[in-house]
Amino acid sequence: xxxxxxxxxxxxxxxxxxxxxxxxxxxxxxxxxxxxxxxxxxxxxxxxxxxxxxxxxxxxxxxxxxxxxxxxxxxxxxxxxxxxxxxxxxxxxxxxxxxxxxxxxxxxxxxxxxxxxxxxxxxxxx
Amino acid sequence: xxxxxxxxxxxxxxxxxxxxxxxxxxxxxxxxxxxxxxxxxxxxxxxxxxxxxxxxxxxxxxxxxxxxxxxxxxxxxxxxxxxxxxxxxxxxxxxxxxxxxxxxxxxxxxxxxxxxxxxxxxxxxxxxxxxxxxxxxxxxxxxxxxxxxxxxxxxxxxxxxxxxxxxxxxxxxxx
Numbered sequence: 316x317x318x319x320x321x322x323x324x325x326x327x328x329x330x331x332x333x334x335x336x337x338x339x340x341x342x343x344x345x346x347x348x349x350x351x352x353x354x355x356x357x358x359x360x361x362x363x364x365x366x367x368x369x370x371x372x373x374x375x376x377x378x379x380x381x382x383x384x385x386x387x388x389x390x391x392x393x394x395x396x397x398x399x400x401x402x403x404x405x406x407x408x409x410x411x412x413x414x415x416x417x418x419x420x421x422x423x424x425x426x427x428x429x430x431x432x433x434x435x436x437x438x439x440x441x
Numbered sequence: 442x443x444x445x446x447x448x449x450x451x452x453x454x455x456x457x458x459x460x461x462x463x464x465x466x467x468x469x470x471x472x473x474x475x476x477x478x479x480x481x482x483x484x485x486x487x488x489x490x491x492x493x494x495x496x497x498x499x500x501x502x503x504x505x506x507x508x509x510x511x512x513x514x515x516x517x518x519x520x521x522x523x524x525x526x527x528x529x530x531x532x533x534x535x536x537x538x539x540x541x542x543x544x545x546x547x548x549x550x551x552x553x554x555x556x557x558x559x560x561x562x563x564x565x566x567x568x569x570x571x572x573x574x575x576x577x578x579x580x581x582x583x584x585x586x587x588x589x590x591x592x593x594x595x596x597x598x599x600x601x602x603x604x605x606x607x608x609x610x611x612x613x614x615x616x
Contacts, residue, residue: 353601
């Protein structure tokens with residue numbers, strides 16, 4: 316199976332790899348995993364008082380498509396409000412990266428990571 | 442007929458794999474193509490189908506994790522979709538640490554020792570979780586079956602880590 320150019324680009328030059336302090340009240344952490352392939356994805360968002368995502372970092376252990384999906388998501392969410400970020404659909408990620416059907420679950424994982432991070436933020440702010 | 446019945450075994454998780462292999466051999470003999478050399482094409486086809494079912498049953502029951510999946514499903518416990526995301530944060534954080542442990546092996550001064558230690562850690566944690574799951578399956582209540590299905594999903598992450606470690610060992614200790 317051949318990876319698309321966009322997947323290879325994100326895989327070879329992943330954007331925003333790293334970690335933030337998960338105890339920082341303005342940092343939201345989303346952790347998701349896929350038992351079928353053992354992939355583990357961590358997405359962290361730095362959110363301003365106005366609810367705008369100022370920065371995003373990710374760390375993913377998994378296949379090229381999982382890494383590319385999370386890398387792409389960090390680019391997409393920056394500057395968005397949390398409500399806008401929550402609207403990002405896996406289909407858009409899969410389409411942008413031209414993921415083959417067997418790799419669609421990697422884009423679902425990335426969408427779930429955004430949702431998990433937002434849920435973490437809401438818990439922190441509750 | 443379920444796989445346990447096919448092999449004349451009780452529907453339980455703990456089983457004697459030596460006996461399983463013996464039953465497998467004798468069952469396969471009964472449907473061996475040589476026995477059907479002069480049979481009608483329909484009988485030959487049925488024998489081939491039976492042989493393939495015996496084989497599927499054996500492959501499923503032989504390995505503990507596929508056997509666990511099979512028995513939990515057989516009991517009517519809803520198994521989450523294989524592709525569905527898993528959201529146990531504390532567990533996943535720990536998985537991340539284990540992944541980092543594997544990633545650091547490459548830069549270790551004593552690669553062989555680092556691989557040995559990593560293998561031991563993975564093995565211990567797998568075994569501990571496996572024992573919990575086994576007890577839950579054996580308790581066989583709707584609640585424990587659900588808990589077992591959750592632990593089964595966790596064990597799959599360890600299976601993946603083991604594959605990663607094997608791959609690492611192959612690349613790092615090859616020369």
